Amino acid sequence: GAGVSQSPSNKVTEKGKDVELRCDPISGHTALYWYRQSLGQGLEFLIYFQGNSAPDKSGLPSDRFSAERTGGSVSTLTIQRTQQEDSAVYLCASSSPGTGPSDTQYFGPGTRLTVL
Protein backbone atom coordinates (compact mmCIF):
# COMPACT_ATOMS: atom_id res chain seq x y z
CA GLY A 1 0.00 0.00 0.00
CA ALA A 2 0.96 3.64 -0.27
CA GLY A 3 3.24 5.03 2.36
CA VAL A 4 3.40 8.52 3.80
CA SER A 5 3.80 11.12 1.09
CA GLN A 6 4.99 14.68 1.39
CA SER A 7 5.03 17.58 -0.99
CA PRO A 8 6.90 19.39 -2.27
CA SER A 9 10.06 17.32 -2.04
CA ASN A 10 12.15 20.47 -2.29
CA LYS A 11 11.26 24.07 -1.61
CA VAL A 12 13.49 27.08 -2.07
CA THR A 13 12.10 30.35 -0.81
CA GLU A 14 13.23 33.81 0.05
CA LYS A 15 13.53 35.06 3.57
CA GLY A 16 10.27 36.58 4.73
CA LYS A 17 8.01 34.51 2.50
CA ASP A 18 5.43 32.04 3.79
CA VAL A 19 5.60 28.35 2.91
CA GLU A 20 3.18 25.45 3.18
CA LEU A 21 4.31 21.87 3.46
CA ARG A 22 1.91 19.01 2.96
CA CYS A 23 1.75 15.53 4.43
CA ASP A 24 -0.49 12.65 3.36
CA PRO A 25 -0.37 9.96 6.05
CA ILE A 26 -1.01 6.28 5.55
CA SER A 27 -4.74 5.69 5.24
CA GLY A 28 -6.30 4.85 8.59
CA HIS A 29 -3.42 6.17 10.67
CA THR A 30 -4.82 8.41 13.35
CA ALA A 31 -1.54 9.73 14.70
CA LEU A 32 0.52 12.22 12.70
CA TYR A 33 3.78 13.90 13.66
CA TRP A 34 5.88 16.67 12.20
CA TYR A 35 9.62 16.82 12.81
CA ARG A 36 12.44 18.78 11.38
CA GLN A 37 16.02 17.71 10.91
CA SER A 38 18.85 20.11 10.28
CA LEU A 39 22.02 18.95 8.57
CA GLY A 40 23.85 16.48 10.79
CA GLN A 41 21.34 16.88 13.60
CA GLY A 42 18.73 14.67 15.19
CA LEU A 43 15.01 14.86 14.72
CA GLU A 44 13.35 17.80 16.42
CA PHE A 45 9.70 17.23 17.33
CA LEU A 46 7.34 19.98 16.17
CA ILE A 47 3.70 18.92 16.55
CA TYR A 48 1.57 15.82 17.10
CA PHE A 49 -2.00 15.08 16.05
CA GLN A 50 -3.96 12.16 17.46
CA GLY A 51 -7.46 11.56 16.19
CA ASN A 52 -9.84 14.33 17.16
CA SER A 53 -7.82 15.40 20.19
CA ALA A 54 -6.28 18.83 20.42
CA PRO A 55 -2.82 18.73 18.85
CA ASP A 56 0.29 18.81 20.97
CA LYS A 57 2.08 21.91 19.74
CA SER A 58 4.77 21.91 22.39
CA GLY A 59 7.60 21.51 19.89
CA LEU A 60 6.77 24.43 17.62
CA PRO A 61 9.78 26.79 17.85
CA SER A 62 7.86 30.04 17.39
CA ASP A 63 4.47 31.45 16.55
CA ARG A 64 5.53 31.63 12.92
CA PHE A 65 4.93 27.88 12.79
CA SER A 66 1.47 26.37 12.66
CA ALA A 67 -0.10 23.17 11.46
CA GLU A 68 -3.51 21.80 10.82
CA ARG A 69 -4.93 18.46 9.99
CA THR A 70 -8.14 18.38 8.00
CA GLY A 71 -10.59 15.54 8.24
CA GLY A 72 -8.18 13.53 10.31
CA SER A 73 -6.02 12.88 7.29
CA VAL A 74 -3.92 15.38 5.33
CA SER A 75 -1.83 17.81 7.33
CA THR A 76 -0.30 21.13 6.35
CA LEU A 77 2.62 22.75 8.16
CA THR A 78 2.81 26.48 7.55
CA ILE A 79 5.84 28.62 8.24
CA GLN A 80 5.24 32.34 8.07
CA ARG A 81 7.93 34.96 7.41
CA THR A 82 10.57 32.30 6.89
CA GLN A 83 14.04 32.83 8.29
CA GLN A 84 17.32 31.27 7.19
CA GLU A 85 17.44 29.18 10.35
CA ASP A 86 14.21 27.50 9.21
CA SER A 87 16.21 25.70 6.51
CA ALA A 88 15.97 21.99 7.25
CA VAL A 89 14.30 18.79 6.16
CA TYR A 90 10.74 18.64 7.44
CA LEU A 91 9.62 15.09 8.06
CA CYS A 92 6.11 13.83 8.61
CA ALA A 93 5.32 10.48 10.21
CA SER A 94 2.13 8.61 10.92
CA SER A 95 1.28 5.65 13.06
CA SER A 96 -1.61 3.22 13.27
CA PRO A 97 -4.29 3.42 15.92
CA GLY A 98 -3.23 1.52 18.96
CA THR A 99 -1.81 1.96 22.39
CA GLY A 100 0.47 4.82 21.43
CA PRO A 101 3.85 4.04 22.92
CA SER A 102 4.22 0.83 20.98
CA ASP A 103 3.20 2.23 17.63
CA THR A 104 5.71 2.16 14.82
CA GLN A 105 6.14 5.47 13.06
CA TYR A 106 6.24 5.49 9.28
CA PHE A 107 8.02 8.46 7.82
CA GLY A 108 7.50 10.30 4.61
CA PRO A 109 10.47 11.23 2.41
CA GLY A 110 10.52 14.76 3.78
CA THR A 111 10.50 18.25 2.33
CA ARG A 112 13.87 19.91 2.03
CA LEU A 113 13.34 23.61 2.75
CA THR A 114 15.98 26.14 1.83
CA VAL A 115 15.50 29.75 2.86
CA LEU A 116 17.75 32.14 0.98
Next chain:
Amino acid sequence: RKEVEQDPGPFNVPEGATVAFNCTYSNSASQSFFWYRQDCRKEPKLLMSVYSSGNEDGRFTAQLNRASQYISLLIRDSKLSDSATYLCVVGRSGGSYIPTFGRGTSLIVHP
Protein backbone atom coordinates in the same frame (compact mmCIF):
# COMPACT_ATOMS: atom_id res chain seq x y z
CA ARG B 1 21.46 15.63 30.63
CA LYS B 2 19.79 15.01 27.28
CA GLU B 3 16.72 12.81 27.31
CA VAL B 4 18.24 10.33 24.86
CA GLU B 5 21.97 10.20 24.25
CA GLN B 6 23.99 8.35 21.66
CA ASP B 7 27.63 8.32 20.68
CA PRO B 8 27.57 10.02 17.26
CA GLY B 9 30.54 7.98 16.00
CA PRO B 10 31.36 7.34 13.28
CA PHE B 11 32.04 3.70 13.94
CA ASN B 12 34.28 2.57 11.13
CA VAL B 13 34.42 -1.23 10.85
CA PRO B 14 35.45 -3.82 8.24
CA GLU B 15 32.98 -6.15 6.61
CA GLY B 16 32.24 -9.12 8.80
CA ALA B 17 32.93 -7.32 12.04
CA THR B 18 30.64 -7.23 15.03
CA VAL B 19 29.72 -3.77 16.26
CA ALA B 20 27.59 -2.57 19.16
CA PHE B 21 25.95 0.76 19.94
CA ASN B 22 24.50 1.95 23.20
CA CYS B 23 21.88 4.55 23.89
CA THR B 24 21.08 5.99 27.31
CA TYR B 25 17.80 7.57 28.33
CA SER B 26 17.05 9.78 31.29
CA ASN B 27 13.33 9.25 31.89
CA SER B 28 12.71 6.20 34.02
CA ALA B 29 9.04 6.28 33.00
CA SER B 30 9.98 5.37 29.43
CA GLN B 31 8.05 2.38 28.21
CA SER B 32 8.85 1.82 24.56
CA PHE B 33 12.14 1.58 22.78
CA PHE B 34 13.09 1.32 19.16
CA TRP B 35 16.03 1.40 16.81
CA TYR B 36 15.51 3.21 13.53
CA ARG B 37 17.88 3.31 10.61
CA GLN B 38 18.42 6.40 8.50
CA ASP B 39 20.35 6.31 5.25
CA CYS B 40 21.98 9.46 3.96
CA ARG B 41 19.39 11.98 2.79
CA LYS B 42 16.57 9.50 3.41
CA GLU B 43 13.83 9.21 5.99
CA PRO B 44 14.20 7.09 9.12
CA LYS B 45 12.84 3.55 8.95
CA LEU B 46 12.11 1.19 11.79
CA LEU B 47 14.85 -1.39 12.26
CA MET B 48 13.45 -3.12 15.30
CA SER B 49 11.54 -2.62 18.50
CA VAL B 50 13.34 -3.40 21.74
CA TYR B 51 11.61 -5.69 24.20
CA SER B 52 12.36 -6.16 27.86
CA SER B 53 13.61 -9.69 27.31
CA GLY B 54 15.81 -8.66 24.42
CA ASN B 55 15.15 -9.65 20.87
CA GLU B 56 16.97 -10.76 17.79
CA ASP B 57 16.28 -10.30 14.11
CA GLY B 58 18.81 -12.05 11.94
CA ARG B 59 22.17 -10.37 12.46
CA PHE B 60 20.68 -7.72 14.73
CA THR B 61 20.19 -8.06 18.47
CA ALA B 62 18.60 -5.45 20.71
CA GLN B 63 18.79 -5.37 24.49
CA LEU B 64 17.15 -3.25 27.15
CA ASN B 65 18.65 -2.58 30.56
CA ARG B 66 16.04 -0.75 32.64
CA ALA B 67 18.17 -0.61 35.77
CA SER B 68 20.91 1.31 33.99
CA GLN B 69 18.52 2.98 31.56
CA TYR B 70 20.14 2.05 28.32
CA ILE B 71 19.39 0.06 25.21
CA SER B 72 21.88 -1.54 22.90
CA LEU B 73 22.07 -2.71 19.32
CA LEU B 74 24.48 -5.42 18.23
CA ILE B 75 25.19 -6.06 14.57
CA ARG B 76 27.00 -9.25 13.68
CA ASP B 77 28.75 -10.02 10.40
CA SER B 78 28.52 -6.41 9.21
CA LYS B 79 27.68 -5.80 5.57
CA LEU B 80 28.53 -2.81 3.43
CA SER B 81 24.79 -2.15 3.24
CA ASP B 82 24.63 -1.70 7.01
CA SER B 83 26.35 1.65 6.61
CA ALA B 84 23.83 4.18 7.90
CA THR B 85 22.92 6.23 10.94
CA TYR B 86 21.17 4.31 13.70
CA LEU B 87 18.65 6.29 15.73
CA CYS B 88 17.60 5.34 19.21
CA VAL B 89 13.98 6.19 20.00
CA VAL B 90 12.39 6.22 23.43
CA GLY B 91 8.74 6.76 24.24
CA ARG B 92 6.48 6.88 27.24
CA SER B 93 2.75 6.68 27.69
CA GLY B 94 0.49 8.97 29.62
CA GLY B 95 -1.03 12.04 28.04
CA SER B 96 0.39 12.98 24.69
CA TYR B 97 2.66 10.34 23.27
CA ILE B 98 5.74 11.90 21.75
CA PRO B 99 8.77 9.72 21.16
CA THR B 100 12.20 11.18 21.65
CA PHE B 101 14.86 10.53 19.06
CA GLY B 102 18.54 10.38 19.77
CA ARG B 103 20.85 12.16 17.37
CA GLY B 104 22.02 8.89 15.94
CA THR B 105 25.17 6.84 15.66
CA SER B 106 26.90 6.74 12.32
CA LEU B 107 28.18 3.37 11.11
CA ILE B 108 30.54 2.97 8.18
CA VAL B 109 31.30 -0.56 7.03
CA HIS B 110 34.25 -0.75 4.65
CA PRO B 111 35.55 -3.58 2.44
